[in-house]
Amino acid sequence: MKIEHMVGGNFAKIVILSSISERRKLKQLIDKALLFTPVQESSRGFFFRVTTIYGKPNHVLRAYKIICKEAKND
Numbered sequence: 001m002k003i004e005h006m007v008g009g010n011f012a013k014i015v016i017l018s019s020i021s022e023r024r025k026l027k028q029l030i031d032k033a034l035l036f037t038p039v040q041e042s043s044r045g046f047f048f049r050v051t052t053i054y055g056k057p058n059h060v061l062r063a064y065k066i067i068c069k070e071a072k073n074d
Contacts (some may be wrong), residue, residue, distance in 0.1 A: 001016065001017070001018045001022050001025065001026070001071065002016070002017040002018075003015075003016050003063045003064075003067060003068065003071065004016075004017075005060070005061070007032060007057050007060075010056070010057065011055075011056075011057070012054065012055065012056070012057040012061065013052055013053060013054040013055075014033075014052070014053040014054075014060060014064050014067065015050065015051070015052050016029070016030075016049075016050075016051040016052075016053070016067070017021060017049070017050055018048075018049045018051070019047065019048055019049070019056065020046065020047050020048075020049070022049075023049070023056070025049075025071075026049060026051065026071065028045075029067050029070050029071060030051060030053070032066055032067070032070050033053060033063040033066050033067050035054075036058055036062070036063070036066055037056065037059045037060075037062050037063040037066070038055065038065050039053050039055035039059050039060055040053070040054055040055055043049035043054050044055070053067075
């Protein structure tokens, strides 16, 4: 699983690249981020999943910290 954080002006995004074998872990990370921060999510792909979380930079940074912390715990 690869997690990237990108900021551009007043818009930021997190791109998570994962495979089908990491489906359950990805769903857990996304649900945790959406529960605690007001961000939007977009996913595409089946075998290789590309998930994008986007919104205001401060909200996305908080979601990035939550995702990184949760990814280290597993």
